[in-house]
Amino acid sequence: MFFRWRIRFxxxxxxxxxxxxxxxxxxxxxxxxxxxSPLAQKTRLSAVARAGRRLVAVGPMGHILVSDDAGKNWKQxxxxxxxxxxxxxxxxxxxGWAVGHDGVVLHSDDGGLSWVKQLDGKRAxxxxxxxxxxxxxGPDAAKWQDEAKRLLEEGADKPFLDVLxxxxxxxxxVGAFNLALRTKDGGKSWEPLIDRIANEQxxxxxxxxxxxxGVFIAGEQGLIRRWDLQHERFMALASPYQxxxxxxxxxxxxxxxxxxxxxxLRSTDGGQSWRAAHSDATDGITAGTLLEDGRVVLVTQGGxxxxxxxxxxxxxxxxxxxxxAFFGVAPAGKDAVAVVGTNGVRIETIE
Numbered sequence: 001m002f003f004r005w006r007i008r009f010x011x012x013x014x015x016x017x018x019x020x021x022x023x024x025x026x027x028x029x030x031x032x033x034x035x036x037s038p039l040a041q042k043t044r045l046s047a048v049a050r051a052g053r054r055l056v057a058v059g060p061m062g063h064i065l066v067s068d069d070a071g072k073n074w075k076q077x078x079x080x081x082x083x084x085x086x087x088x089x090x091x092x093x094x095x096g097w098a099v100g101h102d103g104v105v106l107h108s109d110d111g112g113l114s115w116v117k118q119l120d121g122k123r124a125x126x127x128x129x130x131x132x133x134x135x136x137x138g139p140d141a142a143k144w145q146d147e148a149k150r151l152l153e154e155g156a157d158k159p160f161l162d163v164l165x166x167x168x169x170x171x172x173x174v175g176a177f178n179l180a181l182r183t184k185d186g187g188k189s190w191e192p193l194i195d196r197i198a199n200e201q202x203x204x205x206x207x208x209x210x211x212x213x214g215v216f217i218a219g220e221q222g223l224i225r226r227w228d229l230q231h232e233r234f235m236a237l238a239s240p241y242q243x244x245x246x247x248x249x250x251x252x253x254x255x256x257x258x259x260x261x262x263x264x265l266r267s268t269d270g271g272q273s274w275r276a277a278h279s280d281a282t283d284g285i286t287a288g289t290l291l292e293d294g295r296v297v298l299v300t301q302g303g304x305x306x307x308x309x310x311x312x313x314x315x316x317x318x319x320x321x322x323x324x325a326f327f328g329v330a331p332a333g334k335d336a337v338a339v340v341g342t343n344g345v346r347i348e349t350i351e
Contacts, residue, residue, distance in 0.1 A: 028102075029061075029062070029081055029082045029083040029084075029101075029102060030081050030083060030102055030104070030117075030120050030122075030156065031081070032081065032082045033062070033078065033079065033080055033081065033082065034061055034062030034063055034064070034076075034078070034079035034080075034081065034082045035061060035062075035082065036076055036078070037063075037076065040059075040063045040065055040076045040344075041065060041074045041076075041344050041345060042343060042344040043059070043060075043063075043343075043344055044059055044060055044341070044342050044343075044344070045057045045058065045059035045060075045063065045065070045327070045328070045340035045341065045344055045345050046058055046059045046060070046084070046085060046086045046087070046100075046327050046328060046340065047059075047085070047086060047087045047088050047098075047287070047327065047328035047340060048088070048328045048329065048330045048338045048339070048340045048345060049088045049089050049090055049096070049330050050090065050330050050331055050332075051066075051090040051093055051094070051096055051111045051112050052090075052092075052093025052094075052111060053068070053070075053093075054066055054067065054068055054093070054111050054112060055067040055070070055071055055330065055332060055338050056088055056090065056096065056111075056112035057074070057088075057328070057338070057340050057345045058085035058086070058087070058088045058098050058100070059084070059085060059340070060084040060085070061082045061083075061084065062079040062080075062081050062082040062083055062084075062085060063076065063079070063085070064076065064077050064079050064085065064088075064098065064112065064115065065077070065345065066111075066112045066113065067338075070332050070333045070336065070347065071332050071336075071338050071345070071346070071347040072347075074345060077112065077113055077114065077115070078114065078115075079106070079115050080106075080115065080116065080117055081102075081104060081106075081117060081120075083100050083101045083102040083104045083120075084100050084101040084159075085098050085099070085100035085101075085104070085106070086099065086100045086101070086159065086160075086161055086162075087099050087100070087160070087161060087162045087163050088163070089163050089164060089165060090111070090112070091165040091166065091167055091168060091171075092168060093111055094108075094109055094110060094111050095107075095108070095109055095165070095168045095186070096108045096111070096112055097118075097163045097165060097171065097173075097187065098115070098163070099159075099160035099161070099162065099163045099173050099175075100159055100160060101159040102120055102121050102156045102157070102159070103119065103120050103121025103122070103123075103124045103125075103156050103158055103159065103160060103175070103179075104117060104119065104120050104121070104160070105117070105118045105119035105120075105160065105163070105173055105187060106118065107186075107187050118187040118188075119173075119181075119187070119190060120156050121155065121156025121157060121158055122155055122156040124151075124156075124179075124181065124190070125148075125151040125152045125154070125155065125156070126152065127181070127190055127192065128148045128151055128152075128181075128192045128194070129148040129149060129151065129152045131148070131191070131192045132144040132145050132147070132148040132192070132195075133145060133148070140195065144194070144195050147194065148192075158175055158176045158177060158179050159175050159176055160173045160174065160175040160179065161174060161175045161176065161204065161205065161206050161207070162174055162175075162205070162206065162207050162208045163208070164208035164209065164210055164215065166210050166215065168186055169183075169184055169185055169186045170182070170183070170184050171183050171186070171187065172193075172208055172215065174205035174206075174207075174208060174217060174219075175204070175205060176204050176205075177202045177203075177204065178194050178197060178199045178202045178203065178204075178205060179194065179205070180192070180193040180194055180197055180205060180217075181193060193233075193234070196232065196233035196234060197217070197225060197233065197234040198225060198233075198234060198235055198236040199219075199223065199225070199234075201221075203219050203220035203221050203223050204219055204220040204244075205217050205218075205219040205220075205223070206218060206219045206220065206244065206245065206246050206247070206259075207219070207245065207246060207247045207248045208248070209248040209249055209250040209255070210250060211250035211251050211252055211253075211254075212252055213226075213250065213252060213253050213270045214226055214227050214229070214270075215227040215234075216248050216250055216255060216271070217234055217248070218245035218246075218247060218248035218257050218259075219244070219245060220244045220245075221242055221243070221244060222239035222240075222241050222242040222243060222244070222245065223239070223245065224236070224237040224238075224239050224245065224248070224255075224257060224271060225237065226270070226271055237271035237272070238271075238272075238274075239257075239265075239274070240265065240274050240276075241259075241263055241265060243259055243260040243261065243263060244259050244260050245257045245258065245259040245260075245263075246258065246259045246260075246284065246285060246286055246287075247259070247285065247286070247287055247288050247298075249288050249289070249290055249296065249312075251290060251311075253267075253268060253269055253270045254266070254267065254268050254311060254312065255267045255270065255271050256277070256288065256296060256312040258285040258288060258298055259284065259285060260284050261282060261283075261284065262279060262280075262281030262282045262283060262284070262285060262300070263276070263285070264276065264277040264279050264281070264285065264298070264312070264315065265277065266311075266312045266313060277308070277312055277313055277314060277315060278313070278314035278315065279306055279314070279315040280316075280317060281298075281300055281304060281306055281315070281317070282302075283300040283301050283302030283304060284300060284301045284302075285298050285299070285300050285301075285306075286299060286300060286301050286325075286326055286327050286328075287299050287326065287327060287328045287329050288329065289329050289330050289331060289337065291331050291337075292331065294309075294311065295307055295308060295309055295350070296308040296311065296312045296315070297329055297337055297350065298315065298329075299326035299327075299328075299329045299339060299341075300326060301325045301326065301327075302323070302325070303320065303323025303324050303325060303326060303341075304317055304320075304323075304326075305317065305318050305320050305326070305329075305337075305339070305348065305350075306318070307350055318350055318351065319351075320339075320348050321346065321348060322343075324341040324342045324343045325341045325342045326339050326340070326341040327340055327341050327342075328340040328341070332347050335349055335350050335351070336348065336349050336350065337350060
């Protein structure tokens with residue numbers, strides 16, 4: 001897929017050099033609408049989510065597909081850019097957001113049928129720089145001003161890796177090297193959070209989750225953080241595992257984090273203590289979802305699907321139609337989930 005994109009982009013550059021004046025600016029993925037392809041359903045996809053009864057899947061080159069019949073049929077929708085998309089979430093049936101490379105944030109207000117760009121890496125860097133220029137005092141003022149200046153100089157090269165809206169207005173986006181912002185107006189404006197995360201090493205932030213207990217982040221090298229309402233910052237939670245966590249799920253005080261080498265940890269007290277879940281997984285666990293009946297479903301990069309019927313205390317491997325590297329999973333009706341990965345999207349039945 002990477003080489004296909006490079007070839008496509010090279011052709012675009014050749015065409016531009018022949019057809020446009022010398023002073024013209026070459027188009028980038030941020031300026032190029034996603035290519036509509038009949039093969040989009042069968043090629044690599046990164047994430048999938050529910051938008052009411054609709055399913056929405058996203059992937060490389062700005063591909064977004066929707067299904068209104070529980071995954072039997074899919075159609076690609078128009079997207080104003082061709083940056084790789086890696087995460088998607090709908091807090092309601094209509095309002096949804098997708099994020100990905102080049103620091104892009106896309107918004108839909110019609111259940112995923114149409115999309116507009118709310119943010120990209122260049123604009124995010126400008127917001128961060130302007131925000132920290134206002135820091136005139138304190139021991140860390142110079143540190144965050146230098147960090148903001150560096151982001152501005154490097155441009156739109158850092159991806160957002162997950163998005164979480166707790167309602168139609170308040171949302172969070174996180175990504176590589178501690179990149180994090182929050183909005184309280186549905187994405188019309190954004191506030192940097194990089195100074196309010198206990199993450200001095202600048203580890204990547206991979207996943208977000210929320211429950212009645214709060215908002216949580218999981219990330220690189222065992223990072224687990226919880227939003228502290230009183231101090232308005234993400235505070236560190238102790239982690240017994242130092243490998244990377246690729247995902248986190250939350251329901252009430254129960255948290256489930258998962259990641260490298262099949263590691264799954266579960267907490268029933270909001271992250272104050274943890275124990276390893278029973279599982280035979282050895283591959284990296286890439287995504288998970290909670291079903292309405294309380295079951296927990298996790299998927300791996302080796303094509304394994306794991307199901308828990310005891311709230312995440314133990315998992316058993318279930319049969320899948322055909323293995324592929326799984327990158328995303330979402331509920332798709334009773335006893336079924338939508339999965340995305342290297343071979344596109346399909347529906348798997350959970351017996």
